[in-house]
Amino acid sequence: MSAQAIDRFAATLPAETRASVYQSTKTTHEKRTRLLFDQFPDPDRLRTLAGEIKQHAIENLDTYLPQAEARLRANGAQVHWAGTAEAACAHVLRIMRERGATKMVKAKTMVSEEIELADYLGRHGMEALETDLGEFIIQIDHDHPSHIVRPIIHKNRREIATSFEREGLGAYNDDPATITRRARHHLRHKYLAADVGLTGANFLSAESGRIALVTNEGNSRFSVAATRCHIVLVGIEKIVPRDRDLGILLNLLGRSATAQDLTVYTEFISGPRDPAQPDGPEEMHVIFVDNGRTEVLAGECREILRCIRCGACLNVCPIYRQASGHAYRSVYPGPVGAVLSPLLLKENFPQKADLPKASSLCGACHEVCPVNIPIPDLLLRLRARAKEENVPSPGTPPMAPWALLASQPTAWRAALVAGRALNVLPTRLIPVPALQAWTASRELPAWRGGEFRRWLKARRRPAPPAAR
């Protein structure tokens, strides 16, 4: 093995996928920038403010979690706490069994992917159906999402049409409007037949116990209009102190995620349905999920817990654009995933210690992040941790020969001259394994060694007397 895992995954990416990922991430990123900067007088302050609000919230979880719990209970919801993925799945199963339920509709929740809930329920004889169009396609294909906001960014219409045909959703037709109509028709009857609706939460207000949930498709609305029981999976870091903070965060979320002023549907749910309302849940369960978050809180990368899962850092990341999401091998890809995924593995951190290295540290992710997370700094902290834990780093050239060379002026000068050979020799003829690995998927820039030294020498010459 001479390359990082992420490089090996990226190397197998079809050119077509790479092109479509690149194009759509770029378009979303550009629209987002225009929206934020044309509309707000001080968009950057908005972003740092949102970061301060979330940082305060996570550093006061000991106050806010019990407060949110109390509010939710007062609103008629039941609250459960799950330390691990297994515990969270077990809560869901128990709630379903207690109601004699067998069918669940899921509106997109990343936590449910993180804890692999659908598989767990399947093994226990329950049906758990994804309802977001992209997630539904992922489910019927036994695939994995490759983007936080656009789960099937890696698929084209022909692949989707083939899957629909295979699943008996009509004859092959790759018109996106037809695909969507067919999903609409198929899924609405699934909602109506389901016993339980499961959603995530984008935010949870400690002040009111209100969860805020955003979708464009309306699948979470349908899940809580058609079923009698609503289960919410919420990562403990989703807390915000007050309702008014939602005004700031919601304004940033839609713009950062999909370049919309607001996502089409924003739902604020604080309990079971109103007594006068004929449709929707008579029972609401909220499961607070830890699953490694308290360890992240205890460590030196706790800023990542501010993340509102907008995907903007993926869209702007030169590595994500080239590698696409699967190369990150986890539910959370891109820059946020490069920090969060290894951390959530706790003691198995080395398995994904390559991710923090998959960055040029260009800083674009920090610049776009609506909660101002200094992702490059966090990546460096994780690289240092990998070094301290002696995690092997295949494909990285050793630094010792470099240090030796750089400390010997004569050798250095000779190397600079020899380096010119790089401009004429084909790189595959140069017998340096690290260089071979590096150039397998990249090109070397033209050698310009020695220019700085020439510049410096020229500068040292006495300047001509200044004109008076």
Place this chain on the structure above:
Amino acid sequence: MTDDRESILSRVRGALAPLHERAPLPTYDSEIAVLRGLLAGRDLAELLAERMRRVNGLALTSPAAVVAHLRAGGHRHGYCDPALWPDLAPHFADGFTVETSFDRTRVDDYAFGITRAAGAIAESGTIILHDRTTASRLAALAPWVHIAVVSRADIFGDVTQAVAALGDDRNVVWCTGPSKTADVEGILIEGVHGPGEQLALIVP
């Protein structure tokens, strides 16, 4: 039943104990998130209509216009909140079938649903639904066309005002345009699970 409440909270306390000081809650004026340039001097109903158009919604100001819209789209069978029906019925001439209860076993029969909105947000072109004032969640969601009846006085200027007025309703839904997806190759398609057309009927 095992519950991890105490262990999670003790891990949280343990994680936070070493912090010398905790990040303070910033004080701020919500004005920072308001599109003041857009709102200045505008009639809110007019601005709402303009901003709804921007997200492919449609605001109308007379029941006759709503009926004409439905007729043009071939939407002849629908649902109407029983409390709104007495006022609207005279505008629906022959050729329409309007029910005042929603039968979920015939969900595909309803091409339109008319329900009350609790308010709207001009800045973003958003309709606000409350559980208390929505006669049926499904009727406001499942039909292809949703018509929300909004009183002019209930239109907020901006998002932060609407957040401040969330109140104690248990299920508040903000609808900003029709249901949509761009999951297939980034191409925008409307009407995924919810309405393919989002209308507002603005009444005095």
